[in-house]
Amino acid sequence: MPTTNGLSNGHGDARGTRPVRIANCSGGQMEPGWQMRKQASLGPVDFITGDWLAENNIAQEAAAMDAGKGEGFKKNCWEALQLSMDVIAERRIKVIVNGGGLGPQNMARRCQELIDSKGYDLTVAYVSGDNIVDRVRSSLKEHGKLPDSFQDGSGNNHRDAKFTADEVLASTAYIGARAIVKGLENGADIIICGRVADAAPIMGAAWWWYGWSDTDYDRLAGAFLAGHIIECSAYASGSNFSGFNRFPLETFIDSGFPIAEVEKDGSCVITKHEGTGGMVTEETVKCQLVYEIQGNVYLNSDVKALLDDAEIKQEGKDRVRVSGIKGRPPPPTTKLAIFFQGGYEAQNLANFAGYSSRRKHKLYEAQIRGRLDEMGLTKQFDILEFQMVGNARDNPRNMFESTTYSRIFAQAKIPEPLSALKLLLADNTQQKPSGLHWAQDMRTADPKTFYVYYPAIMPQDEIEEAVHLLEEGGKTKQSFAVTRPPAYEDLEERESYDTQNPAALDSFGPTVSMPLGNIVIGRSGDKGPNVNCGLFTDRAEVWEWLRSFLTLEQMKQLVGQDWKDQFRIERVEFPKLMAVHFVIYGILGRGVSSSTLLDNRGKGFTDYIRAKHVDVPEKLLQWAWEEHDDL
Structure with a gap:
């Protein structure tokens, strides 16, 4: 069926014959609903995705439901669908969102009511299997501990969990894109998810569009990274950009949201609607790629992405190509979040x-x-x-x-x-x-x-995942169980190293003291109680110095008085991105809502490090820029 935007959105001959255009409209629970309508209206897209969930959101919804004040889903996500449903129906855009939270079935029924009242020709589905709170509570009540198969990130059994069954508010496992693909295969137009991985809606859209196998690991890994880059909405197109001070401030007042054009081999082009604010450049995309990753191996329940050879190249105005991502089978476990009072x-x-x-x-x-x-x-x-x-x-x-x-x-x-x-x-x-x-x-x-957010992992094979299609009136028409991945690859020890064959720092000649941020940019974020920090340059000459200077020990020194001996630090490099990446374990305390820090999600950590004065070789100053302060 042809559409008014010139795309057939998976109907007819277009599916799989050209890149699929996936527009993201949300990166957090406060994202306003009208951003979805903008993404649907301002230009041609095949899919709209949205990410409204973070760790603390799940606990908030659980507490609201316990108090009889909520249905488990994020209200801004529901507002987005209400504001956009007419455009979605007219242009035949498919929608995949994780804003269902703890009540994806409730939001799906709300959508069905709206569709019925307006006479739209749309099929709604929701995903189940991520909510395992009953199992957690039952194990704690019957055995006084979590199931033996549940482990923490270090591989230790949780035999000393410091909470009881009555204190547990919620528990969700991070599931992938498999149920999304199954829903699309069976005619779903709108899919409401709970705690799928942030990139899963984008992965699922590309996976279905091309009919990939679940062992097409390189392609899946590429789509995974495309999802990672656009799932935080405008973070890829000008917002939260640490290099903003080199551009007119007007550029970033209202940044347009990103679109990923995912190709058949899994590579993609990141772009945005023409005429919207912000910008899509190598630097804005690099900033998002190094954001909240675990190191050079990025884990997902469908695929393990190897980032060592990642490449990011400007293709044109507001068009940046991402390629070089390799994939391996996923780990046998997936992330598990437990929340207690x-x-x-x-x-x-x-x-x-x-x-x-x-x-x-x-x-x-x-x-x-x-x-x-x-x-x-x-x-x-x-x-x-x-x-x-x-x-x-x-x-x-x-x-x-x-x-x-x-x-x-x-x-x-x-x-x-x-x-x-x-x-x-x-x-x-x-x-x-x-x-x-x-x-x-x-x-x-x-x-x-x-x-309190209690991070853990659980076996993927213990998850019972399914997708459910609704019919007119809101009843379930069909349910489809989802198979688990066909193969797993055990988690290996995380890499951490200083650069090989570093250049002697005195070989760079005389130096001048200045903020590190005058010569490198980057981004940081939280991974539970840990913070990640990626710093990079776009000059080979600066890269030679940066990789030699920014060692594990040097990062500890830059952390300064905030460093504690109980913290642990890891370091890897992305040579093709000219980036150094760190994970510092334990620095956020208990993390998220129970951290004592002002910056309890690590968003300001990189700019704190960039504000530190270091000795920069004078011969590199031609590529330095000044810090602007208008006070």
Whole structure:
């Protein structure tokens, strides 16, 4: 059936004969629904995908459902489908989203109601199998531990899990694209997923489009990387771009969202709709490729992607080719997320002005800790940290430059100690150090529940995955079980190394001290309690220095006072990208919602490292750029 956008979207002769155009419209739970309509309306696409889930979102939906206040799916995803359904139906665009969360069947039925009321010719399906909370709770209740086959990332059995069945909010396994492909094979137009891997909707679209085998590992791995690059929406097309300071600010005010044109061999071109903001360049795509990966081997439940020979080349304006990805059979296990109730937490924020700021912070902490000891409250806190944020500038030009703030971060099993802390701070008002002033809004000081993310892995063969097609009225018309991967490849020890045959740093000649960010860019993110950091250049001359300079030990030095001996660090290189990649284990504490850090998802880590002054060879300064600060 022909379409108004000139594509047949899998119907007729076009499927498999040209690259499939997959537009992503969301990279997180707050992404507005109208971005889906833009991606559907601004130009020809075959598929629209969307990623609305992250670890903490699942716990939020579970708590809302337990309180009778939710249906398990992300409301912004449902809003997107409501706003876009007419265009989807008119242009015959297929849609795959993971915004179903813990209630993909509920969102699918909502879609069916809308389709029925408007008379659209669309088939809706949803995916099941990722939600295994009943099994987790049952094992904890009956045996006091998780199933023996569940392991942590180090391969140790979870015999000492520090939560009970009653505390578990949710547990989801990361499944891949197999159910998506099965749904498309059986006529689905809209597929609602729960906790599929972030790249799975894009993988599934390309897999079905070309009719690949589940052993076409190189092709699957290429589609996996295409999905990885576009699943964070505008991150590939100008947003969160650490090299933004070299371009007009207007470029990034409203970045268009990316499109992956996936080809039959699994390579792809990353682009965006013509006329939208932002930009698609080698640098923006490289930044996203090195974001939240595990190293040079990137794992997925359908394929293992080897990134060592990845290549990224500009093909034209806003068109970047990604190739060189190799695939291997997937591991026998997949990522498992368990969420449990962690208790209560609060943040008490206060500002300090100017002179002798560090001594003021020390006095403030001593006062509060002394009062808590007197009241017998200290031992009731699981965590009580006093953090000084910022540094007062010498000879400040304005009040903001003179201000630092105190962040008291506290967690406890019950809310009463946190409420007592807030009252204590109020009682201490007239005994405060000089220059202290509070923010107007003190709601962060009130106790609120928080959830703990417990990362684990489980065998893929224990997952019962299926896709379910609905009929008019919202009842299930057909269900199709999904087979597991035909072969597995065991997880090997992760590579970590300093560069081979490094150049002597003194061979580069005289140096000048400047921010590392003047000569390299990159991106970082979270992997549970760990942070990943990729840094790269686009000049071979700079690469020779960067790979020799940025060693494992040098990264520890750059982390500075935030480094702790219990952390572990890994390093690999991507020579064709001229990139060095690190994973630092444990630096985010318990990670996500239960981390005590301001940057609890590691998004700012790379720019922190780039702000460090290092000795850069003078002969490389022709490729350096300046840091811009308009204050």
